[in-house]
Amino acid sequence: MKPHTELNTLAKKVLQQEAAAIQGVAAALDERPDFAQCVEAILSLQGRVVVTGIGKSAHIAGKMVATFNSTGTPALFMHAADAIHGDLGMIQAGDFVIAISKSGDTPEIKVLVPLLKRKGVPLAALVSNADSYLAQQADYILHAPVQSEACPHNLAPTTSTTAALALGDALAVCLLESRDFSRQDFARLHPGGTLGKQLYLKVGDLSRQNQQPQVPDSALLKDIILEISGKRLGATAVLTAEGNLVGIITDGDLRRMLTTYEGRLESVRALDILTPNPVTVDVDDFAVEALARMQARNITQLLVTEQGRFNGFIHLHDLLREGLV
Template sequence: MLQQEAEAIQGVADALARTPDFAQCVEAILSLRGRVVVTGIGKSAHIAAKMVATFNSTGTPALFMHAADAIHGDLGMIQAEDFVIAISKSGDTPEIKVLVPLLKRKGVTLAALVSNAESYLAVQADYVLHAPVEREACPHNLAPTTSTTAALALGDALAVCLLECRDFSRQDFARLHPGGTLGKQLYLKVGDLSRQNQQPRVVDTAPLKEIILEISGKRLGATAVLDSGNALIGIITDGDLRRMLTTFEGRLEAVRARDILTPAPVTIDVDDFAAEALTRMQDRNITQLVVTEHGHFAGFIHLHDLLREGLV
């Protein structure tokens, strides 16, 4: 079944290559003053609703209109500046045949997403988005399976082309997806999390007792080490302390921060995305990063901060 549907999608791609309608459809939508209205009946209506959701989330204003409801009042949502995409495998369903003349009377541009390029809908449309399907994956060749998959893939292709033509960025996407993990990956900044944490720091001459108290008291598992001019010169983690205690043979009272720090720690800027902090931690197998702002020490971001936000 999956192989059959995959072959159908390849057939759609081949069909698009033989006609300029898809590219012309993209151009028409890009210059549109109104909205894209997607309609269908039965399973095609579900595909239409998904296409609308994808359009809206990628910068193309769109509305869903059920083909049956359209002829019972919902046609009023369509304006002359709109672009209608009608989805129908056969292109000859009774509801579509009733709807098309009404759309033409309104003067809207009509694109037909059909399997049958010779159908009533295709002949009446301004553009034909041909999704040829020889047979459904259903063993009885009845339940819409392959045809809906092909229509869905074609709708996604249209949305992605529009996205690329508009230079729709990750930041644009984030503004339309502020909720959930996806939104957080695209808009949550390091500074949003690090500013909630304490800022453990010691000077390079700090004795061992002060280092231990700073790490323990601030509960981030590490402390930054600064020089006399407040420039970041290193980091000391609780792991560094344990390793030092297992190998050190001198007087612990003589130990200073500069003796056990790790120089040039991995840093990240407050304006970087929190998702980037996770990537750096994973790449280096560490659990915290030193945060900087304009090159100066500004705190820490810990793996627990990212876990709490659901980014891990």
């Protein structure tokens, strides 16, 4: 086992080498117009983007497909070896193929490319070697130049797969931006899990499940305590006779009042102990915005309003239950 300091030094070397490779890929974009032309061609597609590769390149292809699909570009993965055993049938007229290969000269690629050409679909080559067979046969070259792998034997795909992955991400983001793909579009494609909830779950979706503790500003202390205890949210809104929101009273306010109030407790009214101008959130705000406001002020509940009128409460527990915390 190598000493920790030596392992850290080795890890930094790998990361620096891969970072330098990505910088090289960025510089290579200025050498040819293919990347921008490839984006334009994909944007005009009637079909899907089919991404193919073999070995470690196949794993990068799969990730590219997942990113494309989640950002508004319909895509399919086709393993280069399986393509010549029937999977070539997934390619239809109007599709666009991206073939990933570091060398661009593997036997599988040399068998596959002529078959793709017969299909008559546009072909982009994501390669390190821009003079390879695959690059020469492609309509577009997505150049990801790599001098050497991070592997000490220069064998295991490391730097080359990182460079290909980064270039694929760049392609996906350019397509996303060109389509004006919005947060709402993203939410429609990611309805499940925490990510989806951050993008579509509204305050009103949660607050409508809670009770709506409220007292008039003239309410006596006993009525305030009963309302807070009975509705079990640790607070109550305070409203005027016309229904306008004027403040909030929390159970913490009640405890502080008991230690500081010098008058007779039976004469205490809501107006005497409320906190004015309480923090609110609208029913149509995203739930994550409610969470941000709670965290910024170190509180556990917010008053919810609709068109400026009191509409209820949202509690930190609601957000915890949805996995947003």
